[in-house]
Amino acid sequence: MNLSIIIPLFNEEESLPELSEWITRVVEANNLTYEVIMVDDGSTDNSWQVVEHIAAKNQYFKGIRFQRNYGKSAALNEGFLAAQGDVVITMDADLQDSPDEIPALYNMIAEDGYDLVSGWKKKRYDNALTKNLPSKVYNGVSRKISGIPLHDFNCGLKSYRKKVVKSIEVYGEMHRYIPVIAKWAGFKKIGEKVVEHRPRKYGVTKFGWERFLNGFLDLTTITFVSRFSKRPMHFFGMYGTLFFFIGSVIFVYLIIAKIVDVDFALTNRPSFYIALVAMILGMQLFLTGFLAEMISRNSSERNNYLVEDKIGLR
Template identity: 60%
Template sequence: MQISIVIPLLNEQESLIELHDWIAGVMQSNHFVYEIIFIDDGSTDASWRTITELSTKNNNVKGIRFLKNFGKSQALHAGFKAAQGEVVITMDADLQDNPEEIPGLYKLIKEDGNHIVSGWKKKRYDSIITKNIPSKLFNWAARRTSGVKLHDFNCGLKAFKNEVVKNIEVSGDMHRYIPVLAKNAGFSKITEKVVQHQARKYGSTKFGAERFINGFLDLITIWFVSKFGRQPMHLFGALGVLMFIIGFAFSLYLGIDKLYLNPTGRLITERPEFYIALTAMLLGTQLFLAGFLGEIMVRSRKNDTRYTISNKINV
């Protein structure tokens, strides 16, 4: 199979038929062998019924339905697990991503040898205050922190080699940082393509301003995990040793001062340096133990299921 199109969705019933027909038309005109995988992330409208009806008309349509809303990252994880195409393309279900971009994305993967092609919505039709400005700030921070030089981390329209999606773990709210996760896994051929952005035709966005706050927090998390996730002792152990050395140095100073320099002075416990030394040594011990426990958890953790599937179609 050439292309798998993975589409996570939440309450997008109105757009699904139009989106399917548009994608199917593009696939047929380019003679692609394809599959469309809809992941219903706990919709409360008739989205799943629509997906079921589409699957009866088109055998290339597949569906995965979550028991409740688990989030976009978990939906993408399920879609990636089911995808069989040589090239996997993700897009949103709200018709803001243009299916006409699919052939160009496919070519950049198959012919140019890229691991990932990320869409860049250079011209947007979103609110300047609530989306455009925060998005530019977020993307700047993501570039500086991750080292991945993309203009638009939030664009849902992306293309991947199959081996990329099969070898990365998308969890929490990390869907924004799939290129960063891929880079950390060794898939370094990442480029971007300017894509057409369209105004939302039906319904309203499912993401509020809080997604940018969560995005920055996730950015800190992924920076930490990429640098110290495999060996947390390198961070916590180093900080613990540093704090312990600081505390020991203060203790040594207090001991020498009391024994040789000022034996008739104040008691050691009456001096502020004593409490600095005690606090530093306790913190050092705790940080070292945190690193040690982190190493044990990393080595003993098992893959856990982060979502519950209630129905499947053709998967």
């Protein structure tokens, strides 16, 4: 199978018939064998009934329905598990992502050899103050921390090589950082394509201001887990040693000053308490790293690695 298209949705009953017809026209015009997996994230309207109707008319459309709302990351993860296509494309269900972008995104994976291609909605129709400005700040910080030169990390329109989606796990609200997760899993060829952003035709947006705060917290989590999950002592031990060293140096200085000048009021100095706090914090960080290292060494996944290829071995 050439292509799997995964569409997470929540209360999008109005847009689904038009979206399904549009996708069908595009993929059939390009002679692609395909499947479309619609993941209903606990909709409270008639979205699932619409999905059932679409699947009854077209055998290439499939559906997954959550019992309750788990979030976009959970919907994408279930779609990734079910996908069978050599190339996997994700897109939103609200018609703001154009299915006309599918052939180009497919070719960038199948022919140009990219592992992952992220859409960039260069011209947007969202509110400039409540969405565009925070989005620019959010993407700028994400680029700086991750080192991935993408302009739009949160664009729902992305394409993947099959091995990418089968090698990563998306949970919580980590869908914003799939390129980061893929990079830390060892997939280095990450590209970007300018895509059309269409005005919302039906319904209302499902995202609020809290997604930006959650996004930065998620990026911190991904960066830490990706770099230090198998060696937590390298993080906690390094900073623990640094704080303890700083505290010790200050403390030694104060002791010497006390020896030189017996009238030197040791405990009346702010530096005394700074040294004390630094040493205690250093010991706590070091012990945290030691305990995390013990837990990591007993993890069932401590020696799980992604292998690209083998020669002469099964």
